[in-house]
Amino acid sequence: MESTKNIVVRMAPSPTGNLHIGTARATLFNYLFAKKYGGKFILRSEDTDKERSKKEYEDNILSGLSWLGLEHDEFFRQSERTQIYVSYVKQMIENGSAYVSKEEPKEPGQRDEVIRFRNPNKKIAFDDLIRGTVEFDTTELGDFVIARSLEEPLYHLAVVVDDHEMKVTHILRGEDHISNTPRQILIQEAIGAVRPIYAHLPLIFDAEHKKLSKRKHGAMVWIDTYKEEEYLPDALLNFFAFMGWNPGTEREIFSLSELVEAFDIERVQKNAAVFNIGKLKWFQKEHIKLLPEEEQTALRAKEIKEEDYIKTAPKLDVEKIAWKTSTKAEAKANLERSLDLVADKDGLMKFAEGAGKGNVLWPIRYALSGKDKSPDPFTLIDILGVEESKKRIEKAIAQLQ
RNA sequence: GGCCCUAUCGUCUAACGGUUAGGACGGGACCUUCUCAAGGUUCAAAUCAGAGUUCGAUUCUCUGUAGGGUCACCA
Numbered sequence: 249m250e251s252t253k254n255i256v257v258r259m260a261p262s263p264t265g266n267l268h269i270g271t272a273r274a275t276l277f278n279y280l281f282a283k284k285y286g287g288k289f290i291l292r293s294e295d296t297d298k299e300r301s302k303k304e305y306e307d308n309i310l311s312g313l314s315w316l317g318l319e320h321d322e323f324f325r326q327s328e329r330t331q332i333y334v335s336y337v338k339q340m341i342e343n344g345s346a347y348v349s350k351e352e353p354k355e356p357g358q359r360d361e362v363i364r365f366r367n368p369n370k371k372i373a374f375d376d377l378i379r380g381t382v383e384f385d386t387t388e389l390g391d392f393v394i395a396r397s398l399e400e401p402l403y404h405l406a407v408v409v410d411d412h413e414m415k416v417t418h419i420l421r422g423e424d425h426i427s428n429t430p431r432q433i434l435i436q437e438a439i440g441a442v443r444p445i446y447a448h449l450p451l452i453f454d455a456e457h458k459k460l461s462k463r464k465h466g467a468m469v470w471i472d473t474y475k476e477e478e479y480l481p482d483a484l485l486n487f488f489a490f491m492g493w494n495p496g497t498e499r500e501i502f503s504l505s506e507l508v509e510a511f512d513i514e515r516v517q518k519n520a521a522v523f524n525i526g527k528l529k530w531f532q533k534e535h536i537k538l539l540p541e542e543e544q545t546a547l548r549a550k551e552i553k554e555e556d557y558i559k560t561a562p563k564l565d566v567e568k569i570a571w572k573t574s575t576k577a578e579a580k581a582n583l584e585r586s587l588d589l590v591a592d593k594d595g596l597m598k599f600a601e602g603a604g605k606g607n608v609l610w611p612i613r614y615a616l617s618g619k620d621k622s623p624d625p626f627t628l629i630d631i632l633g634v635e636e637s638k639k640r641i642e643k644a645i646a647q648l649q
Numbered sequence: 650g651g652c653c654c655u656a657u658c659g660u661c662u663a664a665c666g667g668u669u670a671g672g673a674c675g676g677g678a679c680c681u682u683c684u685c686a687a688g689g690u691u692c693a694a695a696u697c698a699g700a701g702u703u704c705g706a707u708u709c710u711c712u713g714u715a716g717g718g719u720c721a722c723c724a
Contacts, residue, residue, distance in 0.1 A: 262724045297723055351722075358722050379654070388652065388720085396722050403724050427653060427719045448654085455660090457716060487661095490673090494662060498672050517662080519655050520717065527661060527674050533687090571683065600683085609683040621685035 255287025256417045259320075260407065262294040263305035267312030267471040269523075270422060270452055270460055273488040277449055278420050279318045280489070280511040290414055291320035295327045296406050312471040316481045317504050324414070326406050333401035336409050336439055337363055337394070345438035346394060363395040365435065372430045377418075377447035378516050384430040392431060408432050412441035420447045420513075423520070424459065447513060450492045451520040460523060468525070478547070479528070483535040487528045491521035501534045549631055552623055558631060561640055562618025566647050571610035579611045580648040583641050586612055590641070591634045593626055615644035 259275045261267075275291075282289035291313070295301035306325075313320070340346035341363070349364040369387040376382050394405040401409075411419065426448045436443055452460050460469050467473045474484055482503050490500065494517075495510045502510060536544055552558060570579035582603055589596035600608035613625040616637060622628065629637045 260724085264724070294724060300723070353722085355722080362722055382653075384653075393722050400722085402722070407724085422718095423654065424718055425724095428724090430653095450655085451718075453717080459718070490661065492661090496663075498663080500661095500673060521662090522660055524660050524674070530674055604683090606683040611683090613683065617684095619684080623685070624683080 254415075254417065255282060255285045256290065256415050257282045257287060257420060258290040258292055258411065258414065258416050260292040260294045260410075260421075261309050262297065262300075263302060263309060264297065264300040265305055265462060266308040268460075268462070268469050269471060269474075269488070270469070271309070272312065272316060272318075272471050272484075273452065273491065274420065274422055274449055275313055275318050276316075276485055276488050276507075277493075277516070280508055281418065281420055281513055282321075283508040284511045287417070288321045290322045290324065290416070292323070292410060292414075293325045293327075294403070294406065295325060296401055296403065298327075301327070308472070312475070315475060316471070316485060318485075322414075324410070326401075326410065329406075329410070330399050330401070332413065333395070333406055333409055334398050337398055337401065337405065340365075340394075340438055343438075347391075349391070349393075359396050361397070362393045363397070364391040365394045365431075365438070367391050367434065372433050374429060374433060374443070374446055376426075377445060377513055378450075378518060379426075379448060382426065382429070384427075386430050386434055389431055389434075394435065404428065404431050404435060408435040408439065408441060411444055412436065412439065416444050418445045418447065420449060423448045423451050447516070450517050452491055453520045453522045455522060457520075457522065468523075478550075479532055480535045480539075483528070483532040486535065487531045490527075490531075491523070492517045501531070501538070503538075548627075552627065552631055555617075555622075557617045557619055557622070561636075561643065564615065564618050564644055564647055568620070569611050569614055569644055569648060571604075571606040573604070574607040576648050578607060580645055582608045583611050583615065583645050583648075587638060587641055587645075590629055590637050593629075596626075611644065612641060615641045 257278045259271070259278045261271050261275075279289055281287070291310075293301075293306050293309075295306065337346060341348065344366060346363055346365050349362055351358070351360055351362055353360055367386060367389055371383065371385050373381055373383045392404070393402060395401045410416075429446060429448075433443060435441075454460055454465060458464070462469055471484075485504050485507065486500075486502050489502070489507050489511075493511070493515055495502075496512075496515055536547060539547070556562075566576070569583075570576050574582075585599060585603075586596060586608060589599055596608075609625055613622060613628065614620075616622075616625060616628040616632060632640070
């Protein structure tokens, strides 16, 4: 990066839904960019749509971002800035770059008078940090509406005014905004704003290569889902970063601060990335390994506790109690011998090593879980407790009579 | 459909004119192991197509093709 001073970026979510993974990822890139180059990261709630914006959504977005560790330096709410937009619109009408237009309402709620931008119908070219030069002919945009009334600014106007007022230097946003850029540049020129530097981030696709949407994908698009499933914020962030960016080395596991250190906007990808839950799970696994051992086992235990066979004693199939190389009688004898060793892991292990691990461990494990596949008996005893474990083993012994 | 963006293994990606096209996830095999998982070793797997430019193209140019985004008094 050429200049590393006075960088200001912003993330501008609209509180019309809970925190979406696309929003979270775009926020991450803004955060990384700001922190990497010593800039400022602004969060701005774009709640000009009074019908659809809700406080609960704004709260959800704020708390989700905070949970992820993506703290902002400043916060603004567009609904509290109406007078600023009014003054700009007035000025635009006065200097002729906008005008009040009589309309034929086509839908209920539409105004019969709106404020339109007077399109100079010119060609616009801008340099995108990720995509290079992008050119548009704005003629096809027509005289688009910038406000429903003086006090009801619309998206394009509000964004441009705010970015200008807040001295935003770089706009990193989703590629789906690329077609909004020419309109916004037109407005910038009309109000005499400095053009920020754009960087349009690649989108996240689903397995069918379509943009992730709330409608189609349900729970998987909400950050809350991952929070509830106990994903680590750093795992999620690491995963998001690697959809569209890489450090250029073969290292893949990064904490947020390490990401900041390694980040380079020039290494951001042009093409969209497919959301791959398997890869997320791997990042999660790797980030868990970074945790202290107690936390790891606690996490593992919590997961195992969710299993049905932990909650209620399982029904056992007598035929499955004995290990394949031993008889029922041997299994019974080994279980009886193990009963006293439940509280003594080392002793139990020693006994198992002597009598044949499979012959001892399998019956215990099966008695405890009732499953062909489960965590090892020692872990199970830890979770179940000595009392419950003994009960289950006794039950298995009884069945072997 | 108009406009715009994109194009390396199934997926995430490395390569910034010269490599046996590398890594990771996932998959296969094997080892380890009381089962599962984990771990270890290992195998398969890609430059969209066609023209140029060049001694040499994954890389640069053009065309085609494919995919995607966007076309509100939403953001």
